[in-house]
Amino acid sequence: xxxxxxxxxxxxxxxxxxxxxxxxxxxxxxxxxxxxxxxxxxxxxxxxxxxxxxxxxxxxxxxxxxxxxxxxxxxxxxxxxxxxxxxxxxxxxxxxxxxxxxxxxxxxxxxxxxxxxxxxxxxxxxxxxxxxxxxxxxxxxxxxxxxxxxxxxxxxxxxxxxxxxxxxxxxxxxxxxxxxxxxxxxxxxxxxxxxxxxxxxxxxxxxxxxxxxxxxxxxxxxxxxxxxxxxxxxxxxxxxxxxxxxxxxxxxxxxxxxxxxxxxxxxxxxxxxxxxxxxxxxxxxxxxxxxxxxxxxxxxxxxxxxxxxxxxxxxxxxxxxxxxxxxxxxxxxxxxxxxxxxxxxxxxxxxxxxxxxxxxxxxxxxxxxxxxxxxxxxxxxxx
Amino acid sequence: xxxxxxxxxxxxxxxxxxxxxxxxxxxxxxxxxxxxxxxxxxxxxxxxxxxxxxxxxxxxx
Numbered sequence: 175x176x177x178x179x180x181x182x183x184x185x186x187x188x189x190x191x192x193x194x195x196x197x198x199x200x201x202x203x204x205x206x207x208x209x210x211x212x213x214x215x216x217x218x219x220x221x222x223x224x225x226x227x228x229x230x231x232x233x234x235x236x237x238x239x240x241x242x243x244x245x246x247x248x249x250x251x252x253x254x255x256x257x258x259x260x261x262x263x264x265x266x267x268x269x270x271x272x273x274x275x276x277x278x279x280x281x282x283x284x285x286x287x288x289x290x291x292x293x294x295x296x297x298x299x300x301x302x303x304x305x306x307x308x309x310x311x312x313x314x315x316x317x318x319x320x321x322x323x324x325x326x327x328x329x330x331x332x333x334x335x336x337x338x339x340x341x342x343x344x345x346x347x348x349x350x351x352x353x354x355x356x357x358x359x360x361x362x363x364x365x366x367x368x369x370x371x372x373x374x375x376x377x378x379x380x381x382x383x384x385x386x387x388x389x390x391x392x393x394x395x396x397x398x399x400x401x402x403x404x405x406x407x408x409x410x411x412x413x414x415x416x417x418x419x420x421x422x423x424x425x426x427x428x429x430x431x432x433x434x435x436x437x438x439x440x441x442x443x444x445x446x447x448x449x450x451x452x453x454x455x456x457x458x459x460x461x462x463x464x465x466x467x468x469x470x471x472x473x474x475x476x477x478x479x480x481x482x483x484x485x486x487x488x489x490x491x492x493x494x495x496x497x498x499x500x501x502x503x504x505x506x507x508x509x510x511x512x513x514x515x516x517x518x519x520x521x522x523x524x525x526x527x528x529x530x531x532x533x534x535x536x537x538x539x540x541x542x543x544x545x546x547x548x549x550x551x552x553x554x555x556x557x
Numbered sequence: 558x559x560x561x562x563x564x565x566x567x568x569x570x571x572x573x574x575x576x577x578x579x580x581x582x583x584x585x586x587x588x589x590x591x592x593x594x595x596x597x598x599x600x601x602x603x604x605x606x607x608x609x610x611x612x613x614x615x616x617x618x
Binding site: 471 | 579605606
């Protein structure tokens with residue numbers, strides 16, 4: 175009978191061999207992730223590194239233990255990319271032997287964010303170029319913004335009827351409703367919720383379906399919000415179909431997708447505000463602004479009414495004065511006289527003949543006289 | 558007040574009234590009528606800002 179070697183002895187030898195060869199060494203690798211399993215409460219993560227090459231595929235087990243788990247969190251928070259199967263990452267790893275399962279594995283020490291962001295940005299730029307090429311209504315402006323049908327739509331003066339696309343029981347939903355519903359100005363809102371998943375593979379399609387439903391109703395605006403620290407996957411908002419639909423959507427869309435680092439393509443096609451709370455505040459401010467303008471207008475109106483009445487009063491006083499000035503007693507006081515013939519005021523001397531009886535009425539006296547001569551007044555101004 | 562009145566319509570109507578008065582295009586005889594009209598427009602906006610028919614709805618279709 176041949177000498178039997180225990181499996182565990184081989185494993186120990188392999189372990190020693192790998193230790194001897196790889197202790198203190200690290201490598202930068204670039205590979206795709208697959209089979210990612212995360213255990214956030216234990217702070218473990220297991221996955222496979224896959225490299226596609228001329229031999230087909232090379233696969234190695236990958237791991238992140240508690241001490242390096244923060245790398246994954248940091249990566250997700252900094253890039254906005256979820257650490258999940260299908261993404262390619264560049265990272266620094268060390269080689270160890272996992273004795274419990276008897277396989278060699280690569281443990282993540284550091285992840286290259288720039289590479290991941292670069293990849294994402296490249297994808298985004300590609301989608302944006304395609305949007306501009308295929309949708310003539312989307313214009314790239316010199317300041318880096320995009321003008322679309324949607325973000326050129328005029329917002330209503332007052333926003334009241336709101337279609338809210340959000341995830342059920344999410345921070346975004348709560349924050350947005352808190353700001354709008356409990357506003358101190360007592361503005362009324364009708365918020366209809368269209369609940370959907372907002373990240374993951376199907377999210378963009380589901381959001382698109384909600385937009386179609388909303389279009390059949392009568393809303394002032396559509397609000398898309400999400401929030402919360404664990405939300406990292408923005409892929410849905412960089413989706414070509416969703417972005418294209420948003421760009422040409424007939425009701426103004428406001429986004430509060432809650433990420434400072436990345437502006438998604440949907441944000442660029444619509445009106446972007448940073449957070450759900452900011453979207454809420456924007457709406458309140460818009461309504462406040464309307465009310466302010468209304469008050470300005472009211473003040474102007476009543477000022478104009480007062481001015482008008484005041485103006486008419488002055489005109490009346492002026493008229494009164496003129497009437498008074500023209501009154502015969504005022505004229506007599508100034509030294510003028512009224513001449514009457516046969517009890518009628520003489521306005522035309524043609525009818526006055528020599529020997530006519532005249533009464534000259536002065537301020538205090540009436541003089542009766544008989545005309546003994548008539549002649550033309552050559553110099554009319556000579557009084 | 559008309560039931561199909563909107564914020565935009567009310568606001569533009571009020572603006573028109575203000576301009577008419579400011580430009581002296583209103584007869585004093587119709588002034589009280591115009592004041593009444595303006596007051597109604599303002600009241601409409603103020604009330605509409607703070608009331609709405611339907612409350613929050615949930616839609617999971």
